[in-house]
Amino acid sequence: MKAVSYSSTGSSDVLALGEREEPHAGPGEVRVRIHVSGVNPTDWKARRGSGDGAALPRPQVPNQDGAGVVDEVGDGVDGLSVGDRVWVWDAAYKRQDGTAQELTVVPARQAVKLPDDVGFDVGASLGIPALTAHRALTSYDYAPRQLAPGTLDGRTVLVAGGAGAVGHAAIQLAVWAGATVVSTVSSHDKALLAEAAGAHHVVNYRDEDVAQAVGALAPRGVDIVVEVNPGANTDLNTKVTANDATIAIYADSPAELEVPVRPSMTKNLRYQFVLTYTTPADVKDAAVRAVAAAVADGALPVGSEHGLPITRFGLADTAAAHDAVENGLVGKALIDVV
Secondary structure: OEEEEEEEOOOHHHOEEEEOOOOOOOOOEEEEEEEEEEEOHHHHHHHHOOOOOOEEEEEEEOOOEEEEEEEEEOOOOOOOOOOOEEEEOOOOOOOOEOOOEOEEEEEHHHEEEOOOOOOHHHHHOOHHHHHHHHHHHOOOOOOOOOOOOOOOOOOEEEEEOOOOHHHHHHHHHHHHOOOEEEEEEOOHHHHHHHHHHOOOEEEEOOOOOHHHHHHHHOOOOEEEEEEOOHHHHHHHHHHHEEEEEEEEEOOOOOOOOOOOHHHHHHOOOEEEEOOHHHOOHHHHHHHHHHHHHHHHOOOOOOEHHHOEOEEEEEHHHHHHHHHHHHOOOOOEEEEEOO
């Protein structure tokens, strides 16, 4: 089978297309014929590593997310059958077999049925972005473990960077769950994307006083902040949040964050750092169930008309897809595997 892999960390030049022996599903596993592989920032960061060009013990196939069709089921697997359309999450986490290959084997828990009327592009765009967004939206005091329609009624959510993949998913999930959503963006074009995703209000931080604008839109204050740029937005967030609000941070830049203690203490703010890989299993399972329900409800579409433009690549162009994401591609990079 065809697969893209790398044997040492480094730039995208380490990625090579080649042939690999077909894997087979073991007990509790399924094999998925990948149709579309999704690329996230975490994929190029893992590939680049620490920058020392370290050799790997065995070749690594990149990319955590994907969608395709189950074509082999291991012993002890219930609820999945050959021919089921599925989306895959965390395929390459602590494993050598990501989704940039024709066939990948994952624990059955990590392959989720995709409705027949939902395309593989949607499935390959879920995973990291949607599960991160779900964790961010459920990390406040008295939050529901699992989002559903109505669970965020009366809440106001501020999504920083609403044109990004996580921001896009956060807008869609928050709207689906009943929240009022305000998003910040850096341009008119990105404002259109955030609006297409469903944001009720969009603020261009290059043109407006964001604190004043958000304060006017949410005079009681924001309950949940989904934050991609905590260093730049620390003062803003302490100004626009309500008492007992949560600032959920999913970006790892800057490496250190200075927190204004007194303003945060006065409002009883919670700072919740989010890394979807290491969330507890029951929290992750609840997120997967919620995302699957939102997909079934048609709440997580992709494409320019829904606020997440798609840029397509072939499997042989996986390096170009990684470079595009590393260089700030707006929207989603998807690789057509089949």
